[in-house]
Amino acid sequence: MSDLAQENTIHRYQNGNLTPTGDLLVREVPLTIFLNDSELATLVCSPGAYKELATGFLLTEGLIQTADDIAEITLREDEGLLWVQTDRPVPQVENFLRRQLASCCGKGRSGLYFVNDAAQLQPVNSPARFTAGDILAAARQLEENARLFRTTGGVHSAALAAGGRLLVMYEDIGRHNAVDKVLGHCLWQRLPVQDKALVLSGRVSSEILIKAVRAGLPAVVSRSAPTALTVELARDLNICLIGFARGERFNVYSGRERVVL
Template identity: 40%
Template sequence: MTNETVTHTILKANGELLEWLDDTVVREIPLTVHYNREEIATLLCSPSQIEELTLGFLFNEGFIQVPEDVYEIRQDPANFMIWVEGRPCVLQKELMSKRYVSACCGKSRASFCFANDALMVKPITSNYRISLQEAYSYAKFLQSYLPLFAKTGGIHSGGIGYQGKVLMTSYDIGRHNVFDKLSGEAFRKRLNLENHVVFFSGRVASEILLKVAKMKAPILIARGAPTDMALAQATALNITVLGFAREQRVNIYTCSERIICNSNEF
């Protein structure tokens, strides 16, 4: 298994006291993705769930739609390269140019400025509902999940839940990668997410909302705050967004009818 952390010697200051010590730092790698022998993108990511990340990225960008579209996956872990052979895709030449994708926000990430997003994203029709207590349970899970965050403070985390159970999780230095990894695992397992909940440790910007829309998940629960553009898109796409989620606190921003409370009178 690839090491996910490294040790770095630092000078730690505590008031006027200075001390040299070894600190644990999360690793970041540049993963170059090829599809049908064409270099598609370089993803800056954590060295975990590499195949899930690749499949999720290709799915969310419109290269693949069903598992049968993927013929073969090969990796070169030493040089951070991965090759996917699959069904030829018209988007590959017409709508997708090679991009250098950073772990942070930026114009290189997917948004409606790319034509394939407008083609792929449709309003959610799911009538799935969850209790407020179930929402709190996912928030509590996010608070206790991942010893790697406790050690480094350098990663985002997320998961997919159903009827109060956590079905899968992911983590990465890049928040977009968290969603691609979840998408990739769901893709592999042929899991339809129309009646599932996605939960996430970070804030909800518009590109994150689009990731959830592409997953076709009706409910997103996040520990962080949403942006106005994300909420406008959530309203248009009929996605329930909950933010500032803590163990017994949450803000319900859009499509509140999917949240069952003791009192349904608002």
């Protein structure tokens, strides 16, 4: 954990007094990603798992589909630079990260999409179902394993779960980064996700949901809340969306048929 957080001296106010004390602060570093020699994006992230972060980012933004699309990865960690070479051209790079209002899944309702999402998102086709006990067990394990959050209070958590058990988990200063690291890990390990759930500590935004759809995940479970647009997208894209999974309760916003009591 020493590379993820650093000790600092602060002054803590309590009962009318300011007292010097030690405190652990999370570290953040920039990572600039180049795709086929073109600069694509700079992500500000927690140190480590750079290959997983970059490939998960490319996967969930629709720029690659499998690990086989990647010919080579080069990392200069001390400079915060990472190059990804693919075996095929990626024509959408020029429009990358522009947003537009696009018709949502052909239903005439506008939704906020990345340009490279607008024509490509399809409903997730999976028969997967999840028991209420497994959903709560996964959320509970996410909280128990969030060691960096407990010591710093400055990161988000994301994990992949099956049968109430976490298979892989990452903590990062960014919610999106934590998800990308999980899905990048799955990509490299060729771990199927079509029958598993993405478990999160923070708010579920529409962009997080789109990442899950890109990866083919049938369920997203969070200890926090989704946005209204996220719920609309989840219903259109056949995602089981669960929020406020804490203790012995949770809310089902979409995909009630996937939840087994």
